[in-house]
Amino acid sequence: MKKNRHPTYLPYLYGVVGFGIAAMILSISDMFRGEVNYHWVFLASLTVITSALSVKIPGIDSRISIEYTFIFTNLVLFGPAAGTLTAALQGLMGFIRAKTVKRRFEFTLFTMGALALSAYISGQVFFSLLGRGPISLDSGMSFREIVLPVGVLALVNYLFNSGSVSIIIALDSREKIYQIWVKNFRWTSIAYFAGASVAAFIAANLNFLSPAVLGVTIPIVLITYFTYHTYREKVEGHIQSLKELSKLYLRTVESLALAVDAKDQTTYGHVRRVRAYALGLARLRGITDTNELLAIETGALLHDIGKLAVDDYILNKPGRLSQREFETMKVHATAGEEILNHVQFPYPVARLVRAHHEQWDGKGYPDGLKGEEIPLGARMLMIADTFDALRSSRPYKVARGIQESIQELRDNAGSRYDPNLVELFIKNIDKLEAESVQAVKNMPQLSFRTYSGKSESGVRTVVPRESNPLPPPSLGVSAELIALSEFCSSLGRQLLLSDLLIHMECCLRRLLPFSTCAFFLDDGENALQLAYAGGRMADRMQNLRIKVGSGISGWAAAYGHPVINAEAALEFQNFPGDFSSLTIALVVPMNMDGQCLGTISLYAEAPTQYTDDSLRILQMVANQLVPVLAEVWPITASSSSQDLVDPITEAHRARHLAFAGAELITSCSSSSSLSLIYIELRKLPEIIELHGPQLGDSVLRRVAKAIRAEIREGDILARFGQQDFVAILTGIGKDHALSRTEQIRKQISDIRVGNMQAIVCRTGTASYPEDGTAIYDLLDAARRALESFSQRQEGLNMSIKRKILNFRP
Secondary structure (H helix, E strand, O other): OOOOOOOOHHHHHHHHHHHHHHHHHHHHHHHHHOOOOOHHHHHHHHHHHHHHHOEEOOOOOOEEOOHHHHHHHHHHHHOHHHHHHHHHHHHHOHHHHOOOHHHHHHHHHHHHHHHHHHHHHHHHHHHHHHOOOOOOOOOOOOHHHHHHHHHHHHHHHHHHHHHHHHHHHHHHHOOOHHHHHHHHHOOOHHHHHHHHHHHHHHHHHOOOOOHHHHHHHHHHHHHHHHHHHHHHHHHHHHHHHHHHHHHHHHHHHHHHHHHHHHHOOOOOOHHHHHHHHHHHHHHHOOOOOHHHHHHHHHHHHHOOHHHHHOOHHHHOOOOOOOHHHHHHHHHHHHHHHHHHHOOOOOOOHHHHHHOOOOOOOOOOOOOOOOHHHOOHHHHHHHHHHHHHHHHOOEOOEOOOOHHHHHHHHHHHEOOOEOHHHHHHHHHOHHHHHHHHHHHOOOOOOOHHHOOOOOOOOOOOOOOOOOOOOOOOOOHHHHHHHHHHHHHHHOHHHHOOHHHHHHHHHHHHHHHOOOOEEEEEEEOOOOEEEEEEEEEOOOHHHOOOEEEOOOHHHHHHHHHOOOEEEEEHHHHHOOOOOOOOOOOEEEEEEEEEOOEEEEEEEEEEOOOOOOOHHHHHHHHHHHHHHHHHHHHHOOOOOOOOOHHHEOOOOOOEOOOHHHHHHHHHHHHOOOOOOEEEEEEEEEOHHHHHHHHOHHHHHHHHHHHHHHHHOOOOOOOEEEEEOOOEEEEEEEOOOHHHHHHHHHHHHHHHHOOEEOOEEOOEEEEEEEEEOOOOOOHHHHHHHHHHHHHHHHHHHHHHHHHHHHHHHHOOO
């Protein structure tokens, strides 16, 4: 027995066969009790011959045969017994047409039983209405007398025969009886009433054995057959054209679905899998109506067509959407309906697309429909769409396993999803999963799905960032950002790329929490290459390269938008190593003149969560870094020693501090010290403006000479920016460094241009290890000391002014 047959299939089958055999036995008994008239055998033989002349009804799995003419004629002329045995003989011919031996046995027994029982019952009804026995060969009747009983005969035979077969098919396939009957037997009534009409004509007019009858009836039968056969061929041709048109129509729909699939970079094959899940669930639910199935199939393929109205950066954003972005995304349901309404499908596709995000508890969108208010097809699409989304990697999450996805459906059954459909879906998940896998086999690969990071002009196309002004940060953060701005405008431009990024990491640590940070730069080949990583996972991230458009940083670079609190695992899906301890990411693109230079990417561990303030701070850092990065990026660590010396002052360039200062700090023991003096020259720009750049260069040379006079040969002097200097003094503590600083100020103040004082300077001092353990920490501390000195000096000047104003002789 077939696995999906109804339990009552076999009892019904054997019941019909049993009653059919009983009808045949009664017929044989009745025939031998009366006078045997073998004329019915001639008509029975015609039944056997004409059974091969059946014509298939176009578009359905049923046939019309002229053999019913001879069955009804035998029944009318010779009684129910002859008709029943003729019908049983017709059923026996089905043995030849059955496809398998096993099915032949079942098919033949059932068909013989059903046809015999139909003929026997309809014959009894016919003669009851006629009010007399079988029509003798030598007695005719008027057509008016016989027309009504013959009509009832055809109707009862047709209903009983088609109904019994519909029931057995429905039990065999677990489909609805009425739908089986409408689909396969609605049009077969033609054969029954045509055959009954010929039988009535024969019975009402002529002796059957006369040549005239044969000359009239046989041509009528043949003309009917060949007319219908010709008509059938024309209809079949028309149906075939419609099928080809339907296939073209479906291929067009699939192409449109592929366009949506291509727009959403991460959902390749999604619509085909959703179609497989939704159609499979629909059939399991017992839906057999062609239009309803087509609506579900087309709705599955086009359920996301409204995403054509949503910006790419929102569709492919790694991380949770903001409230505004989510509201924009929700538009795709109504936009899809509007698009599909213009197509005017012959089935309700647009309605399903609009409602495929409605939830069982009424909390869905766009209309807040609840329970069975939601169209059945839309409820199926909701489950199919969600399950495939759970099983697939998306920009905002990693793929889940099948059991975890099933549990998600269970947990939300009755709230988000129709609980009965969820139960049916999960119960048949193995079958549905196999169908979804098959659905994407041999799926065409679309070359344009690959993100094209460069336009023909070679410039990346970037979605403009929102131009919302950034609110001012807190006071402490503001001070750090001001220090960073000063660093970027001076020392930052003098450093090598690696040294610049090391310092940027130090600055970020004072501003934001993270476990690991990374700076990615565009490698010119549509990918981001790791330029520097710091923190716990830095060693594991070496050689990390991310394709533009992929991962979190690749998305930020592709669309020019930041990402906040995305799952960090999305960044490392295709990269070896265990990054599971990193839970969230904050990524900001570094955009300049419509081009993305790279990203600043921060990764944190639980329970850290980034806020909007965190995002704004990192954007400010990126804005400070971008112009510096554009200058220092081409500079490599392979610079010659000549490149590290300023030709005007013969002092080192600032980038020399990065590695020379680090070496000096490394060589310091726990008992030794090191001090850094920051010298900022004032009024130099005014001198250059008044007397020209040559005199300005002369002043710088004299200042450098004055500083060298106060430091030792082994100490380091570097020009820092346009008008500043930095001196590193080894083996000198803070107190000694402060006195040396005072001497340097005096030396510089003695430098004059003509009769006027040429230079005013400010100084700041920092010492290792009290003020920091890295060269950049000492630089920051010295600059802060410089600002503090200036504030004290200004306060002192104001105090002197007040005393002078208040003095009275």
